[in-house]
Amino acid sequence: MRNNQLTKRSGLSIMEIYNGQIILSWIFTLQGIVNSQFTFNLTDSSSTDCSEDADLLFLIDTSRSLGLTAYQKELRFVEKVLEGYQIGSNRTKVAVITFSAGSRLEFDFNGHNSKDDVIRAIRGLSYTDGMSTTIYRALEQARREVFTPGAGDRPNVKNLAVILTDGETNPGEYDAYSLEMAKTLTRQEANQLKFHGVEVFGIGVGHRVDNVEMVGISTCNNKPADVFFMVDKSSSLGSQANFDKELSFIARFVEGFNIGQGPKDVRVGVISFSTEAKLEFGLASYGDKRSLQNALLGIEFSLGNTYTHKAFDILLNRGFSASKRPSTVPRVGVIMTDGQSTNPYKLEDVLMMVKLRGIEIFSIGFGSSDLGELNMMATVPDHTHVFVVDDVHTLDTVRDELYLEICNLIGQS
Structure with missing residues (x-):
């Protein structure tokens, strides 16, 4: 079980790979996360030539905690x-932003038109030795000053942002933010970029990296998955405003995924439940992130009991029935509830069938939720599939951790 304190993964960082602890071919197409330890894959064994053009931004940490040697390895x-x-x-x-205490646009997409010029400019970058790690400022500058037509950004090519940093967001004395607020700003700025079509990759340098934050700000890998959210709208939630907290959680959660109907996209459906359950929309309903998020925020609250088993009935019999995707594509269900099921016996029966079908279940409990039932609903092991927060207002404290686990699952498929 996970509580609302995010944990840090002891995963391998990209610089550990760079130093030869793991051998990978140096062929770079920025294809996302490749293993359970969240080493980021910039490889494609098919060719050393990245034939697909892109507008590629590097955001490079120059803070004191990094050290000059690691900074030179970044370059x-x-x-x-x-x-x-x-x-x-x-x-x-190619464009480059450096950051530590604040951020600096070194050059935008109009700056250099040959590989030799770009590499010469990168070799000439200065190590600032700053006392802060203001990733949020670098991301904001990327959004406002780099991924814009005036900076040479093009509408017809892929936009990529690669963040290299040795640690977590840290405002230090540069900004009057708490650490929690600064980390929230980093997520928000990363989500803004992703919402506008920029694929974001967070790459940790060294052993002190907050991998949860790195994965939370990164675009999930380009493998497909089908994901259903089952959202509690029973009377105990109290109001549409509280129910909207669940919906907003999902809307923000999907920012990191490539949402669509293509063969490498993630598809999302939603089931709501109280006394009755309803398929709000299925996996094939929306082909882009904005339409999906608008549909989410339009779902209405209703009063009733907590017949959780009815949501799983729909998941089992209607949710994935028209998938038309290979059986190797992960099928995921996320149950969000604030209380114990009204009929736990029927819930146990339907869950047996759900798990026999190979559907991976994650459970999120809040309010007066029953921990034993949350564990029963979730796929084992509990410590990676069960999340508990105090109430709907604190749901966002487990968003990055859930995102990490689901990206991990997708990456293993």
Whole structure:
């Protein structure tokens, strides 16, 4: 079980790979997360040439905690990435932001039109040795000053942002934010970029990285999955406003996924439940993130009991029945509830069938939820599939951790 204190993963960072502890081919197409330890894959074994053009931004940590040696490794890493790209005004274009105490736009997409010029500029970057790690400021600058037409951003190519940092967001004395607020700002700015179509990759450097934060700000990998959220709208929630907290949680959660109907996209459906359960929309209903989020926020609250088993009935018999996807595509159900099921015996019966079908279940409890029932509903092990918070107002404290676990599951498929 997870409570509302996010834990840190002891995963391998990209710089550990760079130092040769794991051998991967140096072929870079920024394809996301590849293993359960959340090492980020910038590899494609098929070719050393990244033939797909992109507008590629690097956000490079220059803070004191990094150290000059690790900073120089960051720069060499960026050079290595660029070896696989054809750089030019009509091919891949590169921009760089550095950050520590504040952020600095070193050059935008109009700055350099050849690989030699880009690499020369990167080698000339200065190590600032700043006392803060203001990732949120770098992301905000990316949104306002880099991914814009005036900075050379193009509408017809992929937008990529790669963040290299040795640790978690830390405002230090540069900004008057608490650590919690600063980390929230980092997530919000990353979500803003993702909402506007930028794929974001967080890469940890060294052993002190907050991998939960890195995964939380990153776009999940480009593998497909089908995900259903089952949302409690029983009387104990009290109001539409409280129910909306559940819906807003989901709307923010999906920011990190490539939502769509393509073969490598994540599809999302929603089932609501109280005395009755309702399929609000299915997996094939929405082909883009904005439409999905608008539909989520339009679901209405209703009074009633907590017949959780009826939500699982719909999940089992209607949710994935028209999937038309290979059986290897992960099928995930996320149950969100604030209380004990009104009919636990029927719930046990339907859950047996759900798990026999290979559907991975995550449970989120809040308010007066029953921990034993949350554990029963979830796929084992409980410590990676069960999340408990105090109330609907604190749901966001487990968002990154749930995102990490589901990305992990998708990456293993």
